[in-house]
Amino acid sequence: MEEKEISQAVVGRLPRYLRYLGELRDEGIERVSSQELSDIMQVTASQIRQDLNTFGGFGQQGYGYNVGYLYDEIGKILGLNREHRLIIVGAGHLGQALVNYSNFERRGFLFCGLFDSDPKVCGQKIRGIAVRPMEEMAGFIRDHNIDIAVLTIPKNAAVETAEQLAACGIKGIWNFAHVDLRLPGHIQVENVHLSDSLMKLSYNLSSAEEET
Amino acid sequence: MEEKEISQAVVGRLPRYLRYLGELRDEGIERVSSQELSDIMQVTASQIRQDLNTFGGFGQQGYGYNVGYLYDEIGKILGLNREHRLIIVGAGHLGQALVNYSNFERRGFLFCGLFDSDPKVCGQKIRGIAVRPMEEMAGFIRDHNIDIAVLTIPKNAAVETAEQLAACGIKGIWNFAHVDLRLPGHIQVENVHLSDSLMKLSYNLSSAEEET
Numbered sequence: 001m002e003e004k005e006i007s008q009a010v011v012g013r014l015p016r017y018l019r020y021l022g023e024l025r026d027e028g029i030e031r032v033s034s035q036e037l038s039d040i041m042q043v044t045a046s047q048i049r050q051d052l053n054t055f056g057g058f059g060q061q062g063y064g065y066n067v068g069y070l071y072d073e074i075g076k077i078l079g080l081n082r083e084h085r086l087i088i089v090g091a092g093h094l095g096q097a098l099v100n101y102s103n104f105e106r107r108g109f110l111f112c113g114l115f116d117s118d119p120k121v122c123g124q125k126i127r128g129i130a131v132r133p134m135e136e137m138a139g140f141i142r143d144h145n146i147d148i149a150v151l152t153i154p155k156n157a158a159v160e161t162a163e164q165l166a167a168c169g170i171k172g173i174w175n176f177a178h179v180d181l182r183l184p185g186h187i188q189v190e191n192v193h194l195s196d197s198l199m200k201l202s203y204n205l206s207s208a209e210e211e212t
Numbered sequence: 213m214e215e216k217e218i219s220q221a222v223v224g225r226l227p228r229y230l231r232y233l234g235e236l237r238d239e240g241i242e243r244v245s246s247q248e249l250s251d252i253m254q255v256t257a258s259q260i261r262q263d264l265n266t267f268g269g270f271g272q273q274g275y276g277y278n279v280g281y282l283y284d285e286i287g288k289i290l291g292l293n294r295e296h297r298l299i300i301v302g303a304g305h306l307g308q309a310l311v312n313y314s315n316f317e318r319r320g321f322l323f324c325g326l327f328d329s330d331p332k333v334c335g336q337k338i339r340g341i342a343v344r345p346m347e348e349m350a351g352f353i354r355d356h357n358i359d360i361a362v363l364t365i366p367k368n369a370a371v372e373t374a375e376q377l378a379a380c381g382i383k384g385i386w387n388f389a390h391v392d393l394r395l396p397g398h399i400q401v402e403n404v405h406l407s408d409s410l411m412k413l414s415y416n417l418s419s420a421e422e423e424t
Contacts, residue, residue, distance in 0.1 A: 011412055011415050012408070012412055014411070015405065015407065015408035015411040015412065016392075016405075016408065018411070019390070019405075019408075077415065077418075078411045078412075078414055078418075079414040079415055079417060079418030082418075084414060084417070092312075093306070093308045093309030093312060094305070094306070094309040096305045097305030097306040097308075097309055098406075100304075101406075103390070104407065107407065107410075107411070109410060109414075148413065148417070171417055171420070172413050172414075172416070172417045174410060174413055178315070180228075186420065188413060188417050188420055190409055190410070190412055190413035190416070192404070192409050193228075193231075194310075194313075194404065195227065195313075195315060195316065196224070196227035196228065196231075197386070197402055198316065198321060198386060198402070199226070199230070199290045199291075199292065199319070200220075200223055200224055200226075200290075200402055201360065201384050201400055201402035202290055202291040202292060202296060202321075202384075203223050203226070203289065203290045203291055204223075204384070204400040204402070205291060205296070205359065205360070205383055205384045206289075206290075206291035206294075208383075208400055
């Protein structure tokens with residue numbers, strides 16, 4: 001349990017490493033020391049070494065890290081060397097915002113279908129993807145080999161829908177509904193609780209005010 | 213530094229406590245033990261006691277926690293007992309999705325203005341809020357006592373806009389742009405990097421596959 005939590009914390013930092021390494025690579029920089037990476041990322045060099053050592057370590061004493069190699073390796077660790085096929089459940093503003101992010105597709109996350117319970121929305125096309133009624137969801141997942149479902153529906157509907165998705169054999173749920181989903185352990189759930197993040201900002205504003 | 217990071221981890225968990233306590237309260241439950249809270253939240257009871265002790269502890273040996281009191285106190289710690297006045301910079305789908313979340317308003321986060329650099333969007337109204345040109349942003353922040361700016365614009369524009377916001381005296385930035393902002397220390401920044409979250413899901417899918 002403890003071990004798993006540590007690793008989730010490290011995993012949570014990997015996308016950030018990838019982002020900075022991608023920028024270095026785009027600038028034509030070929031190698032970087034943990035100290036240089038530490039300066040630009042504002043994380044301690046020992047944290048960086050420790051994080052990367054979790055996956056076997058990629059650096060060489062006195063040389064540092066090869067930027068391109070490390071970028072590719074972290075990408076592989078994150079599973080970005082394979083394609084994921086996604087559906088979005090909930091074609092509201094948030095669902096539409098996600099479909100329109102071309103960055104996800106560049107990373108191998110392909111939005112294949114959109115579903116909504118509102119008949120008025122069904123049939124509309126968003127970035128070329130037709131919105132389908134919920135009844136077609138199970139069949140679509142099977143027929144199109146979908147592995148991830150994105151939940152952008154209200155809390156009340158999310159629990160039941162997540163259970164349906166689990167029964168359809170979905171492997172992962174990216175959940176934006178304001179509820180913690182309880183699903184069988186083999187289904188991976190990643191929650192984005194936006195209001196939690198806003199409250200954290202609110203806390204930091206209050207405590208900054210107290211300090212002054 | 214170490215101390216601050218620990219506390220940010222605790223702070224990050226407070227909104228989740230608030231969510232569960234709110235549900236208990238709505239069910240009419242008046243008191244709860246750390247063990248009961250542990251069962252429903254799937255966090256260890258010792259973690260709960262430790263987290264709450266950071267803020268002085270709210271429980272009583274043999275009684276547990278008073279649900280309503282603890283809910284209110286955590287709300288105060290999170291600064292939810294005061295109003296925040298927000299603007300959204302970037303009136304695309306994501307900005308619109310956020311304006312339309314009525315939950316934020318119920319928590320005291322009031323969306324007062326919307327700004328966009330696209331002249332075609334300016335003048336449109338979203339949930340009764342007119343989209344204004346970027347040139348009016350600085351004056352609006354002063355005139356309407358805005359403390360939080362939400363950045364839902366692309367990465368390229370975000371850095372410069374954040375610096376403008378800092379110069380206008382904004383206190384907090386809720387950043388959805390895919391870049392880490394470097395701002396003076398008195399400005400609180402909370403990042404929501406959606407693709408980081410999706411990559412974490414991708415990692416968990418890959419590692420779950422390896423296990424089977």
